[in-house]
Amino acid sequence: MFLNSWLWRSRHLSRSPLLLLRSRSIFLASSCTTELLASQNASEHQHSRKLPSTVPRIRPWWNVSWSSGYRNPSMEAEKKVASGEDSYGNESKQASSTEFLDFPGGKVSYINELQFLSESSPVRVPCFQLLDEYGQVAEHACLPEVDKLLAVKMYRNMVLLQTMDTLFYEAQRQGQFAFYLTTIGEEAINIASAAALSNDDIVYAQYREPGVLLWRGFSLNEFANQCFTNNLDYGKGRQMPVHYGSSKLNYPTVSSPIATQLPHAVGAAYALKMENNPACTVTFFGDGASSEGDFHAAMNFAAVLEVPVLFICRNNGFAISTPTAEQFKSDGVVAKGQAYGMRSIRVDGNDTLAMYATIKAARVMAISESRPILIEALTYRVGHHSTSDDSAKYRKQDEMQHWKMIRDPVFRFRRWLEGQRWWDPEADKQLRSESRKEVLAAIRSAGPLKKPSLSSLFTDVYDSVPSNLKHQEEEVRATVSRHWSDYPSDVPL
Ligand SMILES: Cc1ncc(C[n+]2csc(CCOP(=O)(O)OP(=O)(O)O)c2C)c(N)n1
Numbered sequence: 001m002f003l004n005s006w007l008w009r010s011r012h013l014s015r016s017p018l019l020l021l022r023s024r025s026i027f028l029a030s031s032c033t034t035e036l037l038a039s040q041n042a043s044e045h046q047h048s049r050k051l052p053s054t055v056p057r058i059r060p061w062w063n064v065s066w067s068s069g070y071r072n073p074s075m076e077a078e079k080k081v082a083s084g085e086d087s088y089g090n091e092s093k094q095a096s097s098t099e100f101l102d103f104p105g106g107k108v109s110y111i112n113e114l115q116f117l118s119e120s121s122p123v124r125v126p127c128f129q130l131l132d133e134y135g136q137v138a139e140h141a142c143l144p145e146v147d148k149l150l151a152v153k154m155y156r157n158m159v160l161l162q163t164m165d166t167l168f169y170e171a172q173r174q175g176q177f178a179f180y181l182t183t184i185g186e187e188a189i190n191i192a193s194a195a196a197l198s199n200d201d202i203v204y205a206q207y208r209e210p211g212v213l214l215w216r217g218f219s220l221n222e223f224a225n226q227c228f229t230n231n232l233d234y235g236k237g238r239q240m241p242v243h244y245g246s247s248k249l250n251y252p253t254v255s256s257p258i259a260t261q262l263p264h265a266v267g268a269a270y271a272l273k274m275e276n277n278p279a280c281t282v283t284f285f286g287d288g289a290s291s292e293g294d295f296h297a298a299m300n301f302a303a304v305l306e307v308p309v310l311f312i313c314r315n316n317g318f319a320i321s322t323p324t325a326e327q328f329k330s331d332g333v334v335a336k337g338q339a340y341g342m343r344s345i346r347v348d349g350n351d352t353l354a355m356y357a358t359i360k361a362a363r364v365m366a367i368s369e370s371r372p373i374l375i376e377a378l379t380y381r382v383g384h385h386s387t388s389d390d391s392a393k394y395r396k397q398d399e400m401q402h403w404k405m406i407r408d409p410v411f412r413f414r415r416w417l418e419g420q421r422w423w424d425p426e427a428d429k430q431l432r433s434e435s436r437k438e439v440l441a442a443i444r445s446a447g448p449l450k451k452p453s454l455s456s457l458f459t460d461v462y463d464s465v466p467s468n469l470k471h472q473e474e475e476v477r478a479t480v481s482r483h484w485s486d487y488p489s490d491v492p493l
C-alpha cells in the first residue's frame with residue numbers, strides 16, 4: 001500500500017513544471033514536455049559557455065551546506081515524520097510527533113507491526129512511449145518540439161549508421177579488419193540521444209553508441225581509419241576496432257573493460273559542477289554493464305555528490321549470451337534508481353521521439369538541479385554481440401526477427417516522417433544509395449593505408465619511455481626477427 005503513495009517530491013518541485021515523482025520511480029512531464037523543450041531550445045541559441053537563462057546557476061560546491069537536510073532527498077518525508085505523517089506519506093495512526101528516530105541520516109518514523117518491504121513493486125515500471133510500432137502517435141501523447149529539419153537530420157543519421165554497420169560488418173567478415181560489432185536495432189537510442197544533447201556534454205560511451213559520434217560530425221573516414229587501425233587512426237591501432245574516441249567531439253575513447261566508463265563520467269560531472277559549467281556528462285552502458293560493481297559505485301557517488309550526469313542504460317536483453325533474467329532479479333535497471341536516491345525513467349528505446357523527449361528533459365533537470373538521472377531504454381540487440389559471437393546458439397531466431405522487422409526503430413520513425421509528409425519512398429531510395437556509396441568510399445580509402453609503426457606501441461603514455469617498456473620493445477623486436485615470415489608486412493618497424 002505504501003509503495004503506491006508518494007515517497008517524496010523533488011526539492012525543486014515547486015519551481016519546476018516538470019516533475020512528479022512517484023514511488024514507482026517514473027518521472028513524467030507534467031502536461032507536456034514541450035514547454036520545457038521550447039525553453040531549452042531557446043537557451044541553446046545563447047553563447048555555449050554562458051548559462052542559459054532557463055537554467056539556474058549551479059551552486060558551487062564550496063557554498064553548499066552539507067547538512068543532512070540538503071543532502072537527503074527525503075526532506076519532504078522528514079517534514080511529514082515530524083508532523084506525524086509517516087515517511088511514506090500515509091497519515092500515521094501510530095506515530096505522534098515524538099515517535100520517530102532522530103537518525104543522523106534523517107528522521108524515521110516507528111511502526112509497531114513487523115513489516116518487510118516487498119522485494120518489488122506490485123506493478124512493473126511502465127515504459128514511456130510516444131510512437132507506437134506503426135509510427136502512429138500514441139493516444140494522449142504530447143510530442144516534443146521537433147521540426148522537419150531536425151527530424152529529417154535524425155532519420156538521415158539513423159540510416160547512415162545502419163548502412164555503416166551493415167557494410168563494416170561485411171568488410172570484417174571478409175577479413176579486412178579484426179573485429180566489429182553493430183548497433184542495429186539501437187539506432188534510435190544513439191541518434192535521438194545525441195540530438196537531444198549539446199556538443200558540450202561529455203559522452204562516456206560503451207561501444208554500441210557510434211551514432212553519437214556520427215551525429216557530432218565524426219566522419220565515415222574517421223570511423224573506417226579506426227576499424228582498419230591505419231596510421232590515421234587517432235589511437236594508433238592500440239585499441240580494438242569500434243573503440244572510437246575524439247577529444248574534439250567530447251567523446252573519451254571507449255575502453256574494453258565493461259562499465260569502467262561510469263565512474264569516469266561521474267568524476268567528470270563533478271568537475272563540471274565545480275566549474276559551474278552548464279553542461280552534463282552522459283554515460284551509455286548495457287544491461288550487462290549494470291551487473292558490474294562500477295555501475296553501483298558510480299550510481300552511489302553520483303547521487304551523493306549530486307552531479308549532472310545522465311546514466312543511459314541500453315537494456316537490449318543480453319550481455320553477450322546471458323539474458324537479463326539471469327543477470328538481475330529486479331524490475332530491470334530502472335528500479336535501481338530509487339535505491340540510490342536517483343530520479344529515473346523507463347523509455348521505449350526504439351521510439352525516436354520518446355528517446356528525444358526523455359533525454360532533452362533529463363538533461364535540463366541534470367544541469368539546472370545538479371542531479372544525476374537514470375534512464376533505462378528498452379530495446380533489443382538485433383545483431384550478434386560481435387563478430388566473435390553466434391547468437392543463434394542462445395536465442396530464438398523468430399524473437400530476433402520480430403524485433404528486426406516489426407520493432408525496427410528506423411522504420412518506425414520513417415513511418416511517422418511520411419505521415420508528416422516530410423519524407424517519401426523516393427527520398428528514402430536516394431538516401432540509402434548515397435549512404436552506401438559514402439560508406440564504401442570510406443572503406444576503400446582506409447583499407448590500403450599503412451599501419452602505425454611498431455615503435456608507436458610504446459609511446460604516448462609517459463613523457464619519455466621508461467626502462468621497463470624499453471625492455472619490452474627489445475623483446476618484441478627480437479621475437480619479430482626470429483619469426484620474420486609471420487610479421488605483417490604493412491606494419492612499419
Ligand atoms: C569487466 C569485463 N568483463 C567482461 C567483459 C567481456 N564482455 C564484453 S561485452 C560483454 C557484455 C556486455 O553486455 P551489455 O553491457 O549488456 O552490452 P551489449 O553488448 O548488450 O550492448 C562482456 C561480458 C569485459 N569486456 N569486461
Ligand SMILES: [Mg+2]
Binds near residue numbers: 286319320381
Ligand atoms: Mg546488453
